Amino acid sequence: MIYLDNSATTKPYREVLESFNKVSTEYFGNPSSLHGLGGNAEKLLSQAREQIAKLLKVQTKEILFTSGGTESNNIAIKGTALMYRGRGRHIITTEIEHPSVKESMEQLRDLGFQITYIPVDSDGTVSVTDIEKAISEETILVSVMHVNNETGSIQPIKEIGQLIKKYSKILFHVDYVQGIGKVPLHFHDCQIDLCTISGHKFHGLKGTGALFIRQGVKISPLFSGGGQEWRQRSGTENVAGIVAMAKALRLTLQRQENSVAEMRKIKDCIRIGLEKIDGIKIHTPVLHCAPHIINFSIHDFKAEVFVHALEEKGIYVSTTSACSSKIKKPSSTLLAMGVPEEEALSSIRVSLSYENTMEEATQFIESVNEAVTRLRKVMN
Amino acid sequence: MNYDRILIRYGELSTKGKNRKVFIHKLKRNIKRVLRNFEKINIEADRERMFILLNGEDGLEIIELLKNVFGIQSFSPAIKTDKELENMKNAALDLFKKIHQAGETFKITTKRSDKTYYLDTNEINQIFGAHLLKNIPELKVDVKKPDINLQIEIREKAVYFSCENIPGAGGLPVGSSGKGMLMLSGGIDSPVAGFLSMKRGVEIEAVHFYSPPFTSDRSKQKVIDLTEKLANISGSVKLHIIPFTEIQQLIAKQVPENYSMTTTRRLMLRITDEIRRKNDGLAIITGESLGQVASQTLESMYAINDVTNTPILRPLITMDKSEIIDISRAIDTFEISNLPYEDCCTVFVPASPKTKPKKEKVQYFESYIEFEPLISKAVENTETIAITPKAAEQDEFGDLF
Structure with missing residues (x-):
């Protein structure tokens, strides 16, 4: 099996599962319980929080555990809107956000908020000037993703942060789900107020995630209840999942340090291989892009046909993003980049992890070549 | 370069x-x-x-x-x-x-x-x-x-x-002014008192009174966590955990309720002084702030201090609560101190403790009770832990992270 759909989800590391298992069996107590079992669970929780904060170079108090990227994005956006609707009712985001951001925005629009979607250029990047122009007296939040989940393009987070710093009323949220473990991002240097990460994108487990909330920033909670996570997110903590995520993050960042150059090489190899194939157009920009995502279209083929053709050879890739691939809609990121609808409908995403090898990349290119030749014969 | x-x-x-x-x-x-x-x-x-x-x-x-x-x-x-x-x-x-x-x-x-x-x-x-x-x-x-x-x-x-x-x-290097025993309850004040004495060069050893099952493992953990914060400053702090249940029960039974707090404090001081003697300390440090609670009026201090000649350092004596809280936030102990677990000071609190206890009266009440054997027993059964930064947790859960 060659798994090249790591932006959809990653395979949990064995060591991560071991931690999950051990915590679930031996330290299953509720961290809020007063007895020793609860005490141990609480210790694990706080140690996990410390470790994650340290790895992200932020303070322990700034980490809020959630169930994943979608929840973190929802809390960040709606929590800000709820808290500061008195200050203003305008939010700025981009045209290429993940559905959990986009749909949150749409929901807020129904509630009377005004949403500005900033377009991207043909490389899939927003312009800081466009954002600046969109800012009004009413603006309370700017939400921009770091690495785009479909094309891998990187947004100018630092520059946007510097811009927003000038406006004391505006909070800055970043969806860092695809970037973490691949492209470093210093939250404080980039003036980020809220930042989303998700455990299963870096070999942790599904159902785990975190939201960074800069110290001093207050947003409304969305879940009411027992007041866990500093009253910000009620609900019994997923201790085993959280410990597993802390370990996954440590391991992933270690791999990043040692292997990110190799990952780039593998991606370049795939890129060069694809460029040689007739009828393939690559959408991922050459510059300002993450080391693990490459998005391309094959002329004349529906993406779905191609995904299954590769699957027959044990290779797993994706049409657009996993979240949108079941609905037969063209990738909105690609459309926003000005890619024609037909091409956008036939787009394929390959996404790497540090587990992928150069041999796999070569094999992938060979298989794409074969599939293209074979399918062309059938279709003509 | x-x-x-x-x-x-x-x-x-x-x-x-x-x-x-x-x-x-x-x-x-x-x-x-x-x-x-x-x-x-x-x-x-x-x-x-x-x-x-x-x-x-x-x-x-x-x-x-x-x-x-x-x-x-x-x-x-x-x-x-x-x-x-x-x-x-x-x-x-x-x-x-x-x-x-x-x-x-x-x-x-x-x-x-x-x-x-x-x-x-x-x-x-x-x-x-x-x-x-x-x-x-x-x-x-x-x-x-x-x-x-x-x-x-x-x-x-x-x-x-x-x-x-x-x-x-x-300040002065910790240890350059000799050693003192810090009475560490788990509240907001005592870690701050410890911090300030360390600033003037005192090497501290913490003394904590532990009353299971009236106080839980978590209140003990809280004290360990607080000690660890102090250990961050000097690299290592000893923590003495004194089993106190028996003595507290005896006091509750034998001393009139409005004097029980005074006697409790006197015994804590006596035991701390014993621990100090055994560990070559020269002073006792407390987080008392004048008038803050019943045991911290001048009358109370006079009645309590009666049991020892050892110098008692009270770095917070003239500070307001808000000033103390500011320091505790700065040294990162406030959040830990604020956790809501019972400690030895909060368990047997009488409804209306004497704010102006008489030394003679408390001496009189205590004269009927044989405390010495219990004190020796408590000192003997003291659990001593050397706390170094971060040592406590990591060992326990090792490979999980």
Whole structure:
């Protein structure tokens, strides 16, 4: 099996599962319980929080555990809107956000908020000037993703942060789900107020995630209840999942340090291989892009046909993003980049992890070549 | 060029005459303990200053840790060169370029400790100022309010360059003023009292009264966590956990309710004094603040203090609660202290304790009770833990993370 759909989800590391298992069996107590079992669970929780904060170079108090990227994005956006609707009712985001951001925005629009979607250029990047122009007296939040989940393009987070710093009323949220473990991002240097990460994108487990909330920033909670996570997110903590995520993050960042150059090489190899194939157009920009995502279209083929053709050879890739691939809609990121609808409908995403090898990349290119030749014969 | 050393300037100890050696030795030991995870560093101390040779370790992390070490007046990351002018010029420029950002102004301060050096202070300032101005476009001098102050120190054997002067925590090296026992309840005040005594050089050992099942493992953990915060400052703090249930029950049974608090405090003090004697301490430290609660009125202190001659240090005695809370936030103990677990002070609280207890009365009540055997038993069964930063948790869960 060659798994090249790591932006959809990653395979949990064995060591991560071991931690999950051990915590679930031996330290299953509720961290809020007063007895020793609860005490141990609480210790694990706080140690996990410390470790994650340290790895992200932020303070322990700034980490809020959630169930994943979608929840973190929802809390960040709606929590800000709820808290500061008195200050203003305008939010700025981009045209290429993940559905959990986009749909949150749409929901807020129904509630009377005004949403500005900033377009991207043909490389899939927003312009800081466009954002600046969109800012009004009413603006309370700017939400921009770091690495785009479909094309891998990187947004100018630092520059946007510097811009927003000038406006004391505006909070800055970043969806860092695809970037973490691949492209470093210093939250404080980039003036980020809220930042989303998700455990299963870096070999942790599904159902785990975190939201960074800069110290001093207050947003409304969305879940009411027992007041866990500093009253910000009620609900019994997923201790085993959280410990597993802390370990996954440590391991992933270690791999990043040692292997990110190799990952780039593998991606370049795939890129060069694809460029040689007739009828393939690559959408991922050459510059300002993450080391693990490459998005391309094959002329004349529906993406779905191609995904299954590769699957027959044990290779797993994706049409657009996993979240949108079941609905037969063209990738909105690609459309926003000005890619024609037909091409956008036939787009394929390959996404790497540090587990992928150069041999796999070569094999992938060979298989794409074969599939293209074979399918062309059938279709003509 | 990266910094290769950190230069440390001593605090008040420069004035401490013959004791100087002891101070420097203690400071060196404390720094070593705080930086023990940085295996490659080397610490060199002389009468004037101390150097931490980084040998490739992360200077930024070390700087953060040094900010909390008492006995340091200020410190500067620095680089060392020989006294060859060309090498000096290159080093100065490299270092300066690393720190300088467009638009920032500078000045140069030269300290020519080696009076035999062939250039005088003004010449050095001029040579290096010109060298920087020539090589960095649009750089400007501002001698009154420079953004960067490049410090050049010419010493007998070498030259040191530094651009930053970071204020230290002040105070005296922990341990240079002897040892005291800190009565640590788990509340907000006592860790602050411990911190302030450490600031004046006292080495502390914490004493905690533990009353299971009235107080839980978590209240004990809370005290361990608080001790760990104090251990972050000196590298290691001993914690004595005293089994207190039996004594508290006996007091509740034998002493009239409105005097039970006074007797409890007297016994805590007696036991702490025993622990102090066994561990060669010279003082007892408490977090008392005048008038804060019933046991902290002058009348109460008079009645309680009656059981010992040992000096009792009360660093918070004149402070308001809000001032204490500010410090506890700064030393990161507030959140831990605020956790809602019962401790020995909150369990057997009488409905209306005497705020003006009479010493004679409490002596009279106690005269009917044989406390000595229980005190010896408590002292004997004391559990002593050496707390070092972060040691507690990591061992327990090891491979989970």
